[in-house]
Amino acid sequence: MPIPEFRAHFDFDIRFANGGELSGTGFRLDIPSATVSTDEIGLLLVRHLGLALVDDVELRGLRIVEEPHRGSRDVTEPVAGTGTRVVDLSHPIRAGLVTYPGLPAPTITPHLTREDSRARYAPGTEFAMDVITMIGNTGTYLDSPFHRYAQGPDLAGLSLETLVGLRAEVFHLEDAWSADRRGIRAETLADRDVRGAAVLLHTGWDRWFGRPEYGAGAPFLTGEGAQWLIEAGAALVGIDSVNIDDTESGGERPAHTLLLGAGVHVVEHLTNLGALPPGGARFTAAPPAVAGFGTFPVRAFAEVRA
Template structure:
C-alpha cells in the first residue's frame, strides 16, 4: 500500500483585493513527502477554493505520515493500480450483539457431518446449519420498506444501485468532538456527490461488541440527511450504532428522509479508515427477500483497476 502524507500547520492568507484569512491546526493531504512550503500554500488555496490570493504564510509546518482525508487538489489513487478489496462488514456469529435490546443470532446444526455420512456415498459428507436472527444483525442495509409500508422491499431493489458505486468517504476521526456527535451538512459540502455512496468514517466501529458502542454514538443530523437527498446520493453508510440519534427521542429524521428518497442506508460498517476518500467503489447487496426491509450485507470497497 502506498504511504500517504499530510501537512499540519497554521496559516495566514492575504487577498489581492484586500482582507485576509487565517487558520490554526490545519491539516492537508499531500501528493508526496518532499513537498515545499510554497507548494503546500498552493494546495491550501486550491483546497479552500479561493481566488485573488496575494500571499500565503505557513507557520509551525510539519509533514507527517498519515492517511489522506480527502483534501481537494490532491489526486485520488491512480487508475490501473493493483486492485484491493477491503471488507467493510462485521462477521456474524452466534450471540453477537449488534443493537442492544434486539435478539442475538443463534446458529444450530440441521445436519452434522457425522450424521451426513450415513446418507451419502463413502467419503462424502456435508454440514447444514440453521441461523435465526433479526434482519438488523451485523452490517446491514435498510431498504425503503424498513420505514414505509409501500416502499420497495429487499427483492425490489435494483442491483445497479448497490454494486460498484462511486465511493465518497468522509474521514471524520480527526479531532472528533464527543459533545457534537451530529454530522452536519456543512461537513459534507465540499464534494460532488450525485450518484455516489457516501460513507461516514467516524471510528466508532472500534467499539463494536462492547457496551460503549451503544452510548454517545455519532449520527447524521436531519440537516445533513436533507443535504444528501438534495445532492442526489445513491447510498449512505456509517460505521456507527445508527444513522440517526437514538438518544434524542423517537424521531428518526435521517431514516425518514433518506429512505423516502429511495436512498439506501447501511449501518454498522467497519474498516472505513482503510478506504481512500476518493477513487474506491462500494458494494453492499442483500439477498432478495420479499416483504423484508432490512438484512445483513457483505459490504466491501474495491480500490484500483477501475
C-alpha cells in the same frame, strides 16, 4: 504494503487581489507527497478552499506529517500499481452476536449434521445443512426504503446498480465529533462532490462493536446532514456506528426518514473504514433479494487501487 500518506500542518494568511484577507490557524491539508514545496502547498490550499483572485499566500509554522489523508480537494494520491485490493467492511455474524442492544442475537442450529448425512449419500460423501434464525438487523446490514415506509421498495425491489461498485467518498471523522457534539453536520460534508456516490462516515465507533459501550454515546448523522446529502445526490450512506440516527433522541429518526424517503440506501455497523482512502475506492453492499423484507445483512467491501 499501504502507501504512506502525508498532511501539511500550518497557519496561513491569504491576501486577495481585489482587497481583503483571510487567515487560519492550525490548518491541516492533504498533500501528495512529503517533498512538495511551500508554493505547491499554497496552491493546494487555494484550490481546496475554492478561492478566486488570490494575490498572495503566506504559510507559517509549516510541518509535514505522515498521517492518513482526510479528503482534501484536488490532491492527487500516489498509485503503487495498477491492480486492486479488496477491503472487507463487514462484521462477521456468529451465534449469540449482539449487534444492536435490545434486539435478539442470532441462533444457529443443525438441520442435517455431517454424521447423519453419511447414511444418505455415497461412501465418503457428507454435507452439513444448518438453520440460522436472526432479525434482519444483524451484523453489517442494509436498510431499504421498506424498512421505514410500507410502500417503499423492499430488498427484492432494489436495483443492483445502486448497490454494486459505487464510487466511495469516505469521510474520516474520528476527530470531527465529541461527546458534547456527536452529530455529524452538513458543514462537515460539504467540501466534496458526492453525486452518485456511497458516502461512508468513518467515526471509529466500530471499536466498541459487540461490547456494552457500543450502545451509548455513539456519533450519528444529523437530519440537516442527511438532507444535504440527499440534495447533493448521494446514492447510499453508510456509518461504522450503532445507528445512522441518534438512538438517544427519544425515538426521532430524521436521518432514516429523510434518506430512505428519498431512496438513498442506508448501511449501518460498517467496520474497517480507516483502511480506505478518502476517494478512489469502489463500494459494494448487496443484500439477498428477499421480498417483503426491509433490512438484511450484507457483505460490504471496497475495491481499492493496490
